[in-house]
Amino acid sequence: MPHRRGDHAVVLGASMAGLLAARVLSESFERVTVVERDVLPTGAEHRRGVPQSRHVHVLLARGASILDDLFPGFLAEAVAAGAPLTDALGRVRLLLSGHRLLQTDVGLHSLLCGRPLLESLVRNRVRALTGVGLVEGCDVVGLAATANGRRVTGVRIRADGGAEETVEADLVVDATGRGTRAPLWLEQLGHGRPTVDKVRVGLGYATRTYRLPDGAMGKDQLILTNATPGNQRAAVLSEQENGLARLTLAGMLGDRPPTDPRAFDAFTASLHFPDIFEAVRDAEPVDDPVPFQYPANVRHRFERMRSFPDGFLLLGDAVSAFNPVYGQGMTSAAMQAEAMRSVLADGRALTWRPYFRALARAVDPPWQISAGGDLAFPEVDGHRTPAVRMINAYLPRVHEAAAHDVRMAVAFIRVGSLVDRPEALVRPAIVLRVLASRRGRRTAA
Ligand SMILES: Cc1cc2nc3c(=O)[nH]c(=O)nc-3n(C[C@H](O)[C@H](O)[C@H](O)COP(=O)(O)OP(=O)(O)OC[C@H]3O[C@@H](n4cnc5c(N)ncnc54)[C@H](O)[C@@H]3O)c2cc1C
Incomplete structure (x- = not known):
């Protein structure tokens, strides 16, 4: 049984990491307040703060099982809402490094839900938790702290057009994603900035949604082909809810997939394997391609800081954001939430260094896979051990x-x-x- 850690925790950001943090903190705090800049949709809709939601979002098997643990019955609910839950190998065609991987059922299940639906299902579960409240349409402008900067005592927020106000908290958790201002806030409090590991990939994305003809993907529900040194193009075609399929094209190192529909088709036809082009050739597009740019894998090494204020933690992309072609970000947020849960359940005082060390252990595997994998490309700058x-x-x-x-x-x-x-x-x-x-x-x- 988790220990009571205080009366009030405030989470910054109500995307996947913030929602999972709120779920975990609800076991240890009387009240949890999630502050979000966007006004949140009631259903499965795109929103400004999560522009990546228009692109394929696969929830890997590890993430799916953690969500089902945190929210019992979650996967069955997602399936009832139309999201395909697929065997991660039996019905996933992997075309990697020029090879067609063998397929067999492995009993690991990935969720192929559109990101807005996935987030809305998690958000509804969090809204239903006792003691958890969501404050929407409110910008976090900074931290409140003791005069010596050693303890964070709350957060300064401003509602649209309103005056700034301070919300007091025993713990503040920053889950504002890749654009986190935590490094600046820490510097202003006198702790300096964390070192940052960065592996630049210059990734371009373009995504289009289709209605596929019956059997277009054979028995498979997802087809993925990766980029390799010498071939910077990757793609993933994934079934989604409502009988639709989404195709994300990706190009490394500035090889951006185009958004003009004919050029998008030509890029699809240029992929190393013909499987994806053949699957969408006679499909009905339901929208136009939309772009996204992703410059770099970024990891803040908070665990290596010399000092850090009490009462402040981070989680999710604000700690580490990965090249999205590996589909790891939400699962990493879930693994970090799991790490936070075990630190909170530990009887010892909640201090920053053991927390960030536990987080680092959770972040290491996806970081090795994405940032390490991207260093296979000779053009990618970075230290190769x-x-x-x-x-x-x-x-x-x-x-x-x-x-x-x-x-x-x-x-x-x-x-x-x-x-x-x-x-x-x-x-x-x-x-x-x-x-x-x-x-x-x-x-x-
Ligand atoms: C193109 C793309 C494709 C991806 N595909 C996958 C995939 O297939 N599988 C996968 O697992 N992951 C994928 N990811 C990663 C995934 O989207 C993130 O890892 C995931 O959303 C967790 O991020 P987060 O909650 O930490 O931050 P974000 O999702 O970035 O959310 C941050 C939240 O904080 C809010 N916010 C920001 N600043 C403030 C402020 N000052 N005040 C109040 N609120 C604020 C924002 O509005 C937002 O709601 C992809 C990412 C990209 C870019």
Whole structure:
């Protein structure tokens, strides 16, 4: 049973990370107030504060299972609302590093819900929690703190056109996403700024929604092809609710997918594998392509700061935001929420360093996968440790082995779904399988 940690917690931002933080904090605080700049829609609608919601958002199996744990019956509710819950390998066609991975049911389930629907389902669950309130249409302008800056005592907010007011809190959790102003606030309180790890990828996205002809994807519900050094184009076609499918095209290092419909089709036709083009060729588009730019993977190393105010924590993209082609952001927020829950359940005093260390352990796997993976591209700037070089040389071999050895495909998808840590792929038994798979094919040839 979690310990009581105080009377009032305030969460900044009511997107996925903020909502999950509110759920976790509701176990340890009498009252939780979530402050959000947008006026929130009642249903599954796009909103200004989450511009990425027009693009494919896959909730990986690990994230799906954490949400179902935090909100019992959540996945059944999402399915009842029309969202496909799909076997992460059995009905997902992975075309990676030029290889077609073998498919089999693995019993891990990804949720292929449109982002507005997913967020509205989580928001409704949070609204129903005792002691949790949402304050909408209110901008967070800064923190309130003791004169020496050692303790955050609340947050300064301003409603649209209104005067600034201070909301007092025992704990403030910043979940305002990639645009967080926490580094500036920490500096103003005299703690300096956190160091930031940044891996620039110059990613461009363009997304279009379709009604597919029956059977266009075969038995599959998602088709994904990745970018590789020398081929900077990636794409994911995913079933969504309401019988629709969404296609997101992605280009690394400035190779931006176009939004002109004919050029969008031409980019789709240029993908390494024809599968996605063939699936949408005779489909009915229901909107025009919309763009998104994503410059870099960004990770704030709060756990490495020398000092930090009490009464203040962060969660979600505000801590670490990943190249979205790996589909990890919401699952990472869920894993961070899980880490926050275990720190709060621990009987010891709630202090920042153990919290951020626990968060770092949760962030490491998706960071290794996305930022580490992006360093496989020679044009991407960044420090390549020997381990990163080794993994990036090894991973295409894992993909190759997974095209011939179904156990390798399962091992890979468990890591890709953030169920197993990346280290699982370098266990001796797995490395031997990768080598044996190559040798076997060479001998056969
Ligand atoms: C193009 C794209 C595609 C993606 N695809 C996937 C995917 O397939 N799978 C996946 O898991 N993740 C994906 N992600 C990542 C995912 O969207 C985020 O990780 C997820 O939304 C969690 O982010 P967050 O809640 O921390 O921040 P955000 O979603 O950015 O939300 C921040 C919230 O804070 C509010 N806010 C900001 N400033 C203030 C302020 N001053 N005062 C009050 N409120 C404020 C905003 O209005 C917003 O509601 C994708 C991201 C992008 C950009």
